Amino acid sequence: METKTLVLGVIGSDVHAVGNKILEIAFREAGFNVVNLGVLVSQKEFVEAALETNADAIMVSSLYGHAEIDVRGLRDLLIEAGIGDILMYIGGYLVVGSQEWSEVEEKFKKLGFDRVYPPSTLPQDVIPTLRADLGL
Amino acid sequence: MERKFVLIDIGSTFTKVTAVDLAAAEIVARASAPTTPTDVSVGLRMGLEALVLPEEQIAVSRKLACSSAAGGLRMVAIGLVEDLTVKAAKQAALGAGARVLRTYSFQLTEEDRHEIIELQPDIILLAGGTDGGNTVNILHNAKVLASLPEPVPIVIAGNRSVSAEVKGLFPQSFSTYVAPNVMPQIGKLVVEPAREVIRQVFMEKIVYAKGLNKAARYIEGIFMPTPAAVLRAGRLLSEGTRTTAGWGDLMVVDVGGATTDVHSFGSGEPSKAGVVLRGLPEPHAKRTVEGDLGVRVSILSLLEAVGTAVVAEELGWTEEEVLAWAERLSAQPELLPGNEREEELDAALARQAVRFGVGRHVGRLSELFTPSGLIWVQDGKDLSEVKTVIGTGGVVVNSRRPEQILSGAAGTENAPFELRPKEPQYLVDRLYIMAPMGLLAEEYPEEAFALLTNVLESKSL
Ligand code: B12
Numbered sequence: 308m309e310t311k312t313l314v315l316g317v318i319g320s321d322v323h324a325v326g327n328k329i330l331e332i333a334f335r336e337a338g339f340n341v342v343n344l345g346v347l348v349s350q351k352e353f354v355e356a357a358l359e360t361n362a363d364a365i366m367v368s369s370l371y372g373h374a375e376i377d378v379r380g381l382r383d384l385l386i387e388a389g390i391g392d393i394l395m396y397i398g399g400y401l402v403v404g405s406q407e408w409s410e411v412e413e414k415f416k417k418l419g420f421d422r423v424y425p426p427s428t429l430p431q432d433v434i435p436t437l438r439a440d441l442g443l
Numbered sequence: 444m445e446r447k448f449v450l451i452d453i454g455s456t457f458t459k460v461t462a463v464d465l466a467a468a469e470i471v472a473r474a475s476a477p478t479t480p481t482d483v484s485v486g487l488r489m490g491l492e493a494l495v496l497p498e499e500q501i502a503v504s505r506k507l508a509c510s511s512a513a514g515g516l517r518m519v520a521i522g523l524v525e526d527l528t529v530k531a532a533k534q535a536a537l538g539a540g541a542r543v544l545r546t547y548s549f550q551l552t553e554e555d556r557h558e559i560i561e562l563q564p565d566i567i568l569l570a571g572g573t574d575g576g577n578t579v580n581i582l583h584n585a586k587v588l589a590s591l592p593e594p595v596p597i598v599i600a601g602n603r604s605v606s607a608e609v610k611g612l613f614p615q616s617f618s619t620y621v622a623p624n625v626m627p628q629i630g631k632l633v634v635e636p637a638r639e640v641i642r643q644v645f646m647e648k649i650v651y652a653k654g655l656n657k658a659a660r661y662i663e664g665i666f667m668p669t670p671a672a673v674l675r676a677g678r679l680l681s682e683g684t685r686t687t688a689g690w691g692d693l694m695v696v697d698v699g700g701a702t703t704d705v706h707s708f709g710s711g712e713p714s715k716a717g718v719v720l721r722g723l724p725e726p727h728a729k730r731t732v733e734g735d736l737g738v739r740v741s742i743l744s745l746l747e748a749v750g751t752a753v754v755a756e757e758l759g760w761t762e763e764e765v766l767a768w769a770e771r772l773s774a775q776p777e778l779l780p781g782n783e784r785e786e787e788l789d790a791a792l793a794r795q796a797v798r799f800g801v802g803r804h805v806g807r808l809s810e811l812f813t814p815s816g817l818i819w820v821q822d823g824k825d826l827s828e829v830k831t832v833i834g835t836g837g838v839v840v841n842s843r844r845p846e847q848i849l850s851g852a853a854g855t856e857n858a859p860f861e862l863r864p865k866e867p868q869y870l871v872d873r874l875y876i877m878a879p880m881g882l883l884a885e886e887y888p889e890e891a892f893a894l895l896t897n898v899l900e901s902k903s904l
Contacts (some may be wrong), residue, residue, distance in 0.1 A: 310575075310576065312576070314629075320812070320813035320818075321813075322719075322813070322818070340575065342573075342628070342629050344546055344629065344630075347719060347721060347811075347820070351526075355524040355526060355527055356527075356629045357624070358523060358524055358577060358759060359523050359524055359527050359528060359571075359573050359575070359576050359577055360572075360573045360575070360628075360629060361572065361575070361577040361578065362576075371813075372485040387566055401653035
C-alpha cells in the first residue's frame with residue numbers, strides 16, 4: 308500500500324498537547340506517515356510543512372475556543388502555495404459555549420475544511436473516513 | 444611518526460604560516476607574507492622562507508593548508524520553502540565555510556538562471572523536499588541548472604527519493620555529488636554530511652579551478668576553506684576530546700573588511716523554564732556571515748545599519764567627520780588608522796559590526812498573549828549562557844582595544860529580548876591559532892586542543 312502523509316498540528320496560540328499526541332500515535336499505527344508540528348502552529352507552518360513533505364492531508368486541532376479566527380485564510384494560503392486542493396480536517400473544541408453542531412460544521416466547511424469533528428472524537432471514528440477520502 | 448607540522452592559511456591578503464611541535468604542544472615559529480593572487484605558491488614560498496626554522500626541519504614537517512584566497516568558496520543554495528529547506532541548505536553551505544552569494548526558493552525562473560550565470564558560483568547546493576516529500580520542485584530546478592552554459596559542480600542534498608533521478612538530469616560535463624538530505628523530516632536538520640561533501644568538492648575540484656593547486660608542490664594539500672577550519676577549531680574547543688572536557692558553549696567572532704562572521708557552539712535550548720521553542724532547530728555548530736557588516740569594503744553599509752549619528756555620538760565626532768573617514772576607508776581599504784582618533788573610530792565601528800552580527804546570529808524571545816495569559820516564545824538559539832567569546836581575524840587582533848570590540852557581543856539592557864551572551868569572558872586569537880588548529884583537528888584532536896588552550900589562555904602574549 309502506498310503511504311500517505313498527514314501534517315498534524317494544534318493551530319494558533321493553543322497549547323493543548325495531549326489530543327495531538329494521541330492522534331499522532333493513532334494515525335501512525337494506522338499506517339500513515341505523520342508529520343507532527345505539535346502545538347502553537349501558525350498557518351504558515353502548516354502550509355510550508357505540507358509543501359515540503361508533499362502531504363496528502365492536513366489535520367488541524369483547536370481546543371481553546373479560537374478556532375474560527377485562527378483558521379481563517381488557511382485555505383487561501385494553500386491555494387496560493389499551489390496545493391489548494393489538499394484534504395483538510397479539523398477537530399477539537401471548535402467553538403465556545405453550546406452552538407448547534409450542524410451550524411458549527413457548516414461554518415468550518417465554509418472556512419475550507421473537508422470534514423469537521425466535534426469534541427471527544429476518537430481516532431477510530433476518523434481513520435476509516437480518512438482512508439476513504441484518500442482513496443486507500 | 445613525524446609530529447612536526449607547518450599549517451598554512453592562504454588568506455585574501457596575507458598567507459599566514461605557523462609551525463607547531465605537537466609533542467610539546469607549542470608554536471615553534473610563525474611568519475606571514477602577502478598573498479600572491481596570480482600564483483599563490485609565490486606568497487606561500489615567501490611565507491615558508493620567512494619562518495625562523497632550520498630548512499631541514501621545514502622540509503620534514505607535514506604541511507597542510509586552508510584558503511580563503513581567490514574569493515573564498517562562493518556558493519548558491521537552493522531549496523523549496525524559504526524557512527525550511529532553503530534555510531537548511533544555507534546553513535549547510537555556511538558551515539562548509541562558503542560565502543553564500545544568494546539563496547533561491549521554489550521553482551527557479553529564467554531570470555534566476557541568468558542571475559546564477561552572472562554570479563558564477565563555485566558550487567551549487569541543490570536541496571528541496573523532505574525525504575518522501577515534494578519532488579516536483581527539485582526536479583524542475585535540476586532541469587534549469589542542467590541547462591547552464593558552463594558546468595558547475597552540483598551537490599544534491601534534497602529529497603532522497605529522487606536524488607538519483609536529479610543526478611541523472613545533469614549532462615556528463617557536470618560533476619554531481621549526492622549527499623544526505625539537509626532536512627529529511629520537518630524540524631530535523633542534518634547539515635554535517637552535506638558540509639563534508641562540499642569540503643571534498645572544494646578540495647578536489649575548486650582548488651584546481653581557482654589555480655590554488657599551484658601551491659601543491661610545497662604542501663600536502665588545501666583541505667578546506669578557512670572559515671571551515673575556524674569552525675572546526677571552535678567546535679573542538681567547545682566539545683573537547685575523548686580525554687579532555689571542552690569549554691562548553693562558546694562563540695567565535697571574526698570582523699573583516701567586507702563581512703562579519705559569527706560562529707556559535709551549543710544547543711541553544713531555552714535557559715529559562717517555561718519558554719516555548721518555536722521554529723526549526725538550529726545547528727549545534729552554527730555560522731552566520733553578514734555581508735553588509737565590515738569595516739573597510741562594507742563600511743558604508745555598516746554605517747547605514749548602525750546609523751551614522753549613533754557612531755558620531757559615541758565618539759563625540761560630527762556625522763560629517765564620520766562619513767568622510769568612512770568614505771575614504773571604503774575607497775582605500777588598505778588604509779590604516781593614522782592617529783588615536785581614527786583608531787577609536789575603527790574600534791567603535793568594529794564593535795558595532797560585532798553588535799549587529801551577533802544580534803542577527805542569536806535567537807530572540809517574544810511575548811505571546813494567549814487566552815491563558817502571557818507565554819514566552821523563543822526563536823533561534825539561546826546563547827545567553829555562553830561563557831567565552833573569542834575574537835579572531837585581523838581587525839580584532841590588530842586592534843589595541845580588542846576587548847572593546849568584542850564587548851559588542853554581550854547583551855545590553857535596552858535589548859533584553861536578544862539572547863546574547865550575558866557576561867562572557869573575551870579572548871583574542873592573537874597568534875591566529877584558530878584556523879591552523881582546525882586543520883589539525885581531524886587527525887590530532889588532542890594536540891590541537893592542548894595548543895588552542897595554551898595559546899588562547901596565555902595572558903603573556
Ligand atoms: C488539560 C487541559 C488544559 C491544559 C493543557 C495542558 C497541555 N499542555 O496539554 C491547560 C491547563 C494548559 C489548559 C489551558 C487552557 N484551557 Co484547557 N483543557 C484541558 C482539558 C481538561 C483536557 C484537554 C485534553 O488533554 N484532553 C484529552 C485529549 C485526548 O482530548 P482532545 O484534546 O479533545 O483531543 C481528542 C479529540 O478532541 C480529537 N481531536 C482533537 N483535535 C482533532 C483534530 C482532528 C482533525 C480530528 C479528526 C480530531 C481531533 O481527537 C483527540 C483524541 O481523541 C480540557 C477539558 C476536557 N476534558 O477536554 C480543557 C479545555 C479544552 N480547556 C479549555 C480552556 C478554555 C482553556 C484555557 C483557555 C483556560 C484559561 N482561560 O486559562 C487555556 C488555554 C491555554 C492555551 N493557550 O491553549 C476549554 C475549552 C473550551 C472551548 N473551546 O470552548 C476546555 C474544553 C475546558 C472547558 N470545559 O472549559 N487546558
